[in-house]
Amino acid sequence: MSAVRQTLGRLLRRRVAVTAALAGVLALTVLALPDDANRAPDTVLVATESAKGLDIGRDVVWVLAVGSDARPGEDMTRSRGDAIQMVGINTRTGAAAILGVPRDSWVNIPGHGTSKINAALYFGGPKLFGQVVGNLVGVQPDYVFITRFEKFQNLVNGIGGIDIVNPFFFADDPIKPKGFKAGHLHLTGYEAMAYSRIRHALLRGDFDRSAHQQMVVKAIQRKVRKDRDKPGFIARGVMSAMTNLHTDLSPVELFKLGHVLADIDPAKVTNCVVQGGIGNIAGQSVVLPHVQAAHQMGEDARKDAVISRCVA
Numbered sequence: 499m500s501a502v503r504q505t506l507g508r509l510l511r512r513r514v515a516v517t518a519a520l521a522g523v524l525a526l527t528v529l530a531l532p533d534d535a536n537r538a539p540d541t542v543l544v545a546t547e548s549a550k551g552l553d554i555g556r557d558v559v560w561v562l563a564v565g566s567d568a569r570p571g572e573d574m575t576r577s578r579g580d581a582i583q584m585v586g587i588n589t590r591t592g593a594a595a596i597l598g599v600p601r602d603s604w605v606n607i608p609g610h611g612t613s614k615i616n617a618a619l620y621f622g623g624p625k626l627f628g629q630v631v632g633n634l635v636g637v638q639p640d641y642v643f644i645t646r647f648e649k650f651q652n653l654v655n656g657i658g659g660i661d662i663v664n665p666f667f668f669a670d671d672p673i674k675p676k677g678f679k680a681g682h683l684h685l686t687g688y689e690a691m692a693y694s695r696i697r698h699a700l701l702r703g704d705f706d707r708s709a710h711q712q713m714v715v716k717a718i719q720r721k722v723r724k725d726r727d728k729p730g731f732i733a734r735g736v737m738s739a740m741t742n743l744h745t746d747l748s749p750v751e752l753f754k755l756g757h758v759l760a761d762i763d764p765a766k767v768t769n770c771v772v773q774g775g776i777g778n779i780a781g782q783s784v785v786l787p788h789v790q791a792a793h794q795m796g797e798d799a800r801k802d803a804v805i806s807r808c809v810a
Contacts, residue, residue: 540645540646540648540649541643541644541645541646541649541744542574542575542624542642542643542644542645542744542745543641543642543643543644543744543745543747543752544624544625544641544642544745544746544747545640545641545746545747545751546624546625546628546629546638546639546640546641546642547625547638548560548632548638548639548640549640549641552640554589554751554754554755554757554758555589555754555757555758556589556590557589558586558587558588558589558800558801558802558803559586559587559589559640559641559755559758560584560585560586560587560637560638560639560640560641561584561585561586561587561639561640561641561642561643561755562582562583562584562585562627562628562631562632562639562641562642562643563581563582563583563584563585563643563715564579564580564581564582564583564619564624564627564642564643564644564645565579565580565581565582565644565645565646565647565650565694565711566578566579566580566619566644566645566646566647567579567580567647568646570648574644574645574646575619575623575624575644576619576620576623577619577620578601578614578616578617578619578620579601579615579616579618579619579627579644580601580616580647580695581601581694581695581708581711582598582599582600582601582615582616582631582708583596583597583598583599583708583711583712583715584596584597584598584599584631584632584635584637584639584796585597586637586799586800586803587758587759587762587803588802588803588804589758589761591763591766591802591803592761592762592763592766593762593763593766593767593768593802593803593804594762594766594767594768594803595767595768595769595799595803595804595805596712596715596716596767596768596769596770597635597637597769597770597771597772597792597795597796597799597805598708598709598711598712598769598770598771598772599615599631599634599635599708599771599772599787600615600704600705600707600708600771600772600774600785600787601614601615601616601704601708602614602615602616602704602782602783602784602785603615603634603772603774603784603785603786603787604777604779604784604785604786604787605618605630605633605634605787606630606633607621607622607626607630608626608629608630609621609622610622614782614784615630615631615634618630618631619644624642624644625642627642628642634772634787634789634792635772635792635793635795635796636792636793636794636795636796636797636800637796637797637799637800641747641755647691647695650687650690650691650694651687651688651690651691652687653687653718654685654686654687654690654691654718655686655687657718657721657722658721659684659685659686659687659689659690660684660685660690660714660717660718660720660721661682661683661684661685661717661720661721662682662683662685662693662713662714662717663681663682663683664678664679664680664681664682664683664693665680666680667679667680668696668700671692671696671698673692673695673696674689674692674696677696678693685714685717690714690717693710693713693714694707694710694711694714695707696710703776704785705771705773705774705785708771708772709771712769712771716764716767716769719762719764719767720764723764766804768799768804768805768806769805770795770805770808770809771808772787772788772791772792772795773787773788773791773809773810774786774787774788775788788809788810791809791810792809794809795808795809
């Protein structure tokens with residue numbers, strides 16, 4: 499066992515609950531190094547230029563959480579981002595802000611012209627993707643976290659599913675033809691994935707899908723915080739999580755980041771989705787984001803991780 503893994507193991511044993519909280523916020527717990535360097539990673543966590551000089555524990559920390567649509571064997575750091583959520587955490591108050599970004603947002607990608615925002619991951623990997631999303635919302639992420647939907651499903655199943663309140667019935671989507679009824683729902687891992695990804699059956703398409711993703715992330719956070727003190731619950735979550743993470747963060751930095759996420763108060767989480775118009779460019783249906791409104795929400799949350807109101 500490497501010295502890095504030994505150090506990480508000691509940190510995890512000291513604060514096991516930290517790992518579970520990280521799962522709730524980012525929709526997947528990952529605090530481990532890959533066992534097989536030749537295997538494509540299931541999860542990636544990288545620091546951006548904005549993280550330099552960051553004092554975790556004294557600043558507002560921004561994490562861009564991305565669900566990749568990479569197929570098995572594909573490099574998910576050079577695929578297209580399917581679920582895009584910018585998460586800001588106030589390390590002093592426990593508040594958190596979640597800004598959802600429609601994946602079809604038509605934006606400028608430095609060095610590649612204009613395209614859908616999720617193409618930035620394909621063109622330039624996590625750091626370029628973070629820069630492009632940051633340019634849209636007016637806040638640059640300190641860290642970029644990417645995972646596959648298979649790992650997301652495993653997480654939800656591992657915590658016994660999640661509970662949400664679905665505001666309206668929708669169906670007739672190939673992912674789940676019978677759809678979801680309105681009201682209180684208990685979702686399995688597959689159902690949570692489907693709820694997060696379905697778009698065509700929704701009245702407002704990409705905008706409603708992004709809002710659904712936020713509902714699922716918040717539901718995971720509530721479940722983890724509710725159950726994390728049960729005997730064996732956290733230990734099982736940690737053992738499940740410790741597989742195949744690729745990261746450039748040190749164990750100490752991972753521990754500090756997890757400590758911050760563990761202190762989030764679910765009652766202090768505010769969330770909005772970047773709004774926009776619908777257009778057609780080169781035969782593609784795209785979202786034309788309201789950039790000024792997106793910047794306004796990002797600026798609103800920049801200093802305290804609180805969105806006072808959603809701006810359309």
